Every structure is written in C-alpha cells, then in structure tokens.
Amino acid sequence: MGILESLAIGKAFARKNCYEIDVNQEMIAIGVSNIVSSFASSFSITGSFSRTAINSQSGVKTPAGGIVTGLIVMFGLGLLTPLIYYIPKTSLAAVIISAVIFMVDFDTVKMLWRTKRVDLLPWAATFCVCFYQIPYGILAGVGVSLIILLFPVTFPKLEYEFVPSVRSPDEFSLVINMSSGLIYPSADYIQNTVKELLRETKLEGVLLKLNEDANWDYSGLLMLTELMQLLQSHGIALGVVTCNQSLRSSAASYDQLNDLKFYSKLGEAFDNDV
Numbered sequence: 001m002g003i004l005e006s007l008a009i010g011k012a013f014a015r016k017n018c019y020e021i022d023v024n025q026e027m028i029a030i031g032v033s034n035i036v037s038s039f040a041s042s043f044s045i046t047g048s049f050s051r052t053a054i055n056s057q058s059g060v061k062t063p064a065g066g067i068v069t070g071l072i073v074m075f076g077l078g079l080l081t082p083l084i085y086y087i088p089k090t091s092l093a094a095v096i097i098s099a100v101i102f103m104v105d106f107d108t109v110k111m112l113w114r115t116k117r118v119d120l121l122p123w124a125a126t127f128c129v130c131f132y133q134i135p136y137g138i139l140a141g142v143g144v145s146l147i148i149l150l151f152p153v154t155f156p157k158l159e160y161e162f163v164p165s166v167r168s169p170d171e172f173s174l175v176i177n178m179s180s181g182l183i184y185p186s187a188d189y190i191q192n193t194v195k196e197l198l199r200e201t202k203l204e205g206v207l208l209k210l211n212e213d214a215n216w217d218y219s220g221l222l223m224l225t226e227l228m229q230l231l232q233s234h235g236i237a238l239g240v241v242t243c244n245q246s247l248r249s250s251a252a253s254y255d256q257l258n259d260l261k262f263y264s265k266l267g268e269a270f271d272n273d274v
Contacts (some may be wrong), residue, residue, distance in 0.1 A: 002046030006030055007026060009052050051098045122144040122145045150185060160174060173204050173207060181220070182215070183217050189227065198234065205269075206237070209242070212243040228260055239261040239269050240261070241264070
C-alpha cells in the first residue's frame with residue numbers, strides 16, 4: 001500500500017513539474033528506509049500525499065524541506081503542544097484541502113470523455129474511493145484498470161467464417177482466426193464458442209488459425225485436447241494453421257495431441273480435406 005501511494009504521488013507531481021522519476025529507484029529507497037528505520041522501532045516509511053502537496057504549494061524544491069519540517073514539528077511538540085491541542089481538526093483539514101485542490105485535473109476528465117470513455121472508470125473509482133482513504137482509492141483504480149485490461153484477453157474478439165465443403169454442400173469447414181492465442185484466460189471462451197457454432201451448423205472440420213508469434217500455455221494445450229476429443233466424437237476433424245514452431249514441438253511431445261494436424265497455410269489444410 002505504501003509503495004503504491006508513494007509511486008502514485010511521485011508520478012503525479014512529476015507530470016505537474018515536468019521531471020521524471022525512476023520507479024525502481026523509488027522502490028529501493030522505500031525498502032532500504034524501512035529496513036534501516038526498523039532498528040529504531042520506527043513507523044513504516046512512505047510518501048504522504050497531503051504533506052507532498054503542502055510542500056509543493058509552499059515552494060519546497062529540495063529534500064532539505066524535510067529537515068525544516070522536522071525542526072518545526074519538534075519545536076511544536078516541545079513548546080506549542082498546549083496551544084495546538086485546541087486547534088479544531090476542521091481547520092487542519094482546510095489547510096490540506098487548500099493544498100491538494102489544485103491536483104484535481106478536470107481537463108484530463110474532458111480529454112478522456114472525448115477520446116476513450118472507458119478510461120474514465122479507473123479515474124472515477126479512484127476519485128470516489130479516495131474520499132474514504134487514499135491507499136484504497138489507488139487500489140480501486142488499479143483493480144478497475146486490471147479488469148479493463150483482462151476483459152479483451154478473457155473474451156477475445158474471434159473472427160470466423162464458414163467455408164462450404166467440396167464433398168457435401170450441406171457441410172462447412174469452420175475457420176477461426178485467433179489473434180489472442182491459446183492462453184489460460186481465453187481458453188474456456190474459445191471452447192464454448194466452438195461448441196455453440198457446432199450446435200448451429202453442420203461442420204465437416206474446424207481450423208484454428210494462429211499467428212506465428214501467438215502466445216500459448218499449458219491451459220491452451222488442454223483446451224486443444226478437450227476440443228479435439230469433442231469434435232472427434234462428432235466425426236469432425238480439428239486442425240491448427242500456424243508457423244509457430246514452439247507450439248508445434250510442444251504439442252508433438254504431448255501424447256494426447258498426437259492426432260492433431262498442423263498446417264503451415266490455410267490452403268494446405270483444405271487440400272487435406274479438413
């Protein structure tokens with residue numbers, strides 16, 4: 001949580017002040033600081049959004065501002081505690097609000113609305129949950145962003161076509177162009193799509209067309225195994241059109257895929273009556 005908050009704050013002020021930060025260096029600094037401070041029973045060290053905003057509004061440019069802040073805090077705790085005790089929390093909140101109000105960038109919201117509105121969802125989740133706690137707001141934004149990223153991978157857009165059979169005009173060969181590859185998130189979706197098309201149309205063969213650099217994993221091989229067994233029970237041939245040598249060699253070493261046919265080109269598959 002502390003790392004997420006610190007990196008989010010650092011990137012926000014880096015964009016505002018036109019400089020770059022090294023994320024790896026920031027994580028190393030936070031980790032080393034927490035390790036060293038643990039020997040003195042310190043609280044966990046992380047970046048503070050409100051203090052960073054106040055420093056920015058006060059014109060602080062270097063880490064020396066932390067030394068000045070520390071001296072003021074020590075002075076206040078040592079001599080001004082009886083007076084500070086009666087300051088209402090609302091006045092302290094007003095100081096923080098006045099410091100961070102400039103961080104709300106509504107121009108970005110307008111740009112997101114004009115360009116890609118789905119990107120407004122992580123922004124809205126982060127903005128709303130931050131009213132509860134800033135770390136949870138950051139986590140909410142990250143979670144929504146992950147859902148947006150994983151959705152097209154889990155439910156990829158499959159382009160398919162039915163090619164009439166040469167031997168029987170009532171039968172077709174189903175050709176599916178799978179740009180997402182054979183990976184775990186989309187394995188079930190691809191298999192269910194083929195099952196639905198199998199119920200709707202009388203098929204002679206099914207061809208899965210993959211790019212040469214298509215991704216695949218073990219779950220994809222399992223999906224091919226189950227799909228091949230299902231189609232064989234209906235007397236339908238299954239073939240894979242790809243030049244991906246890694247996928248070919250892995251499938252060849254998998255005993256349950258010995259009957260699976262691989263083709264380099266789509267025309268080669270049709271020449272073999274698939």
